[in-house]
Amino acid sequence: MGKLEGRVAIVTGSGRGIGAGVARLLAREGASVVVNDLGVALDGSSPDSTPAQQVVNDIKAAGGQAVANYNDIAELGSAEQLIRQAIDSFGKLDILVNVAGILRDRMLFNMSEQEWDAVIRVHLKGTFNTSRHAAAYWREQRNPEGHFRLINFTSGSGLHGAPGQPNYAAAKMGIVGFTYSCANALARYGVTSNAIAPGAATRMTESIPDQRRRSPQDGDERAPENVAPAVAFLASEGADWCNGQVISARGYEIGLYSKPQLLSQIVGTGPWDRDLDKTFDLLEHAFRPLVTGQGGAFAPAPAPQPAQAR
Numbered sequence: 001m002g003k004l005e006g007r008v009a010i011v012t013g014s015g016r017g018i019g020a021g022v023a024r025l026l027a028r029e030g031a032s033v034v035v036n037d038l039g040v041a042l043d044g045s046s047p048d049s050t051p052a053q054q055v056v057n058d059i060k061a062a063g064g065q066a067v068a069n070y071n072d073i074a075e076l077g078s079a080e081q082l083i084r085q086a087i088d089s090f091g092k093l094d095i096l097v098n099v100a101g102i103l104r105d106r107m108l109f110n111m112s113e114q115e116w117d118a119v120i121r122v123h124l125k126g127t128f129n130t131s132r133h134a135a136a137y138w139r140e141q142r143n144p145e146g147h148f149r150l151i152n153f154t155s156g157s158g159l160h161g162a163p164g165q166p167n168y169a170a171a172k173m174g175i176v177g178f179t180y181s182c183a184n185a186l187a188r189y190g191v192t193s194n195a196i197a198p199g200a201a202t203r204m205t206e207s208i209p210d211q212r213r214r215s216p217q218d219g220d221e222r223a224p225e226n227v228a229p230a231v232a233f234l235a236s237e238g239a240d241w242c243n244g245q246v247i248s249a250r251g252y253e254i255g256l257y258s259k260p261q262l263l264s265q266i267v268g269t270g271p272w273d274r275d276l277d278k279t280f281d282l283l284e285h286a287f288r289p290l291v292t293g294q295g296g297a298f299a300p301a302p303a304p305q306p307a308q309a310r
């Protein structure tokens with residue numbers, strides 16, 4: 001008996017890379033899967049139906065159930081049609097995994113409006129589009145015990161601030177905020193919402209010079225299939241307790257990110273501009289040791305400090 005027997009899943013961007021690994025594992029564990037992929041090049045150009053169809057063929061050849069969908073998830077109507085296809089093909093929808101993505105890397109000072117818009121459109125708007133229609137469907141089910149699952153893909157690029165990917169980092173952190181909002185809004189309808197920050201050797205990472213596969217052995221450990229088990233876990237009915245979390249999955253490591261938290265604060269008794277010298281001193285005294293002592297703003301979070309009163 002598979003771990004996802006009888007469940008119905010949509011995996012966007014599952015014609016290649018990490019998404020394909022997720023679709024295959026969900027199907028192997030008994031889920032019926034809608035394999036969505038526009039089949040585009042890394043920059044989002046040149047659509048092609050071959051990748052999604054190939055994954056569906058593989059799943060069926062292995063004895064699983066799958067149908068292909070070639071829609072652009074960045075189009076609201078196409079995303080709605082994708083959700084409808086799952087329900088029409090398999091009778092319901094339990095799991096939505098938003099994996100689809102593109103890259104248009106450029107340093108901020110050279111980035112065009114078009115490069116910014118294209119990446120925000122696919123990652124952030126695409127994640128909204130599919131989730132919005134899935135959420136409306138789950139709300140209609142009126143089943144708080146439904147074990148419904150929204151699983152979005154974020155990135156270390158946003159969580160740690162990749163300098164050459166301002167568009168992608170912004171979209172991926174937007175997805176984190178979106179996931180937290182969904183976690184709070186949809187729990188009452190039986191939906192958990194979590195995000196995955198993956199790491200794998202795919203055409204996406206091959207395009208980034210310092211992340212290229214370094215050896216065949218490295219390639220095996222960083223195989224895209226290694227991300228899928230963490231997704232399958234979140235998708236399973238037993239993972240109701242896990243909501244509003246960011247999980248990292250790369251190679252043979254699966255981790256849990258902390259949520260942003262207030263580390264320290266100064267509390268005043270009146271407007272801060274009454275004595276700016278004092279305000280500046282207080283801010284430096286309270287925050288500088290935390291920022292510099294931990295190796296900078298992106299170092300692991302230290303334990304919360306007691307408030308410094310004014």
Ligand SMILES: NC(=O)c1ccc[n+]([C@@H]2O[C@H](COP(=O)([O-])OP(=O)(O)OC[C@H]3O[C@@H](n4cnc5c(N)ncnc54)[C@H](O)[C@@H]3O)[C@@H](O)[C@H]2O)c1
Binds near residue numbers: 039
């Ligand atoms: N590979 C990594 O190490 C890594 C790291 C961090 C985050 N990610 C994220 O993981 C996800 C998968 O990345 P990957 O490395 O497998 O990339 P990939 O390029 O191999 O696969 C992405 C797939 O999304 C599809 N796609 C793109 N735009 C689409 C659209 N509008 N509608 C439908 N499908 C579309 C593409 O055709 C492609 O098959 C992405 O969201 C990516 O940002 C990957």
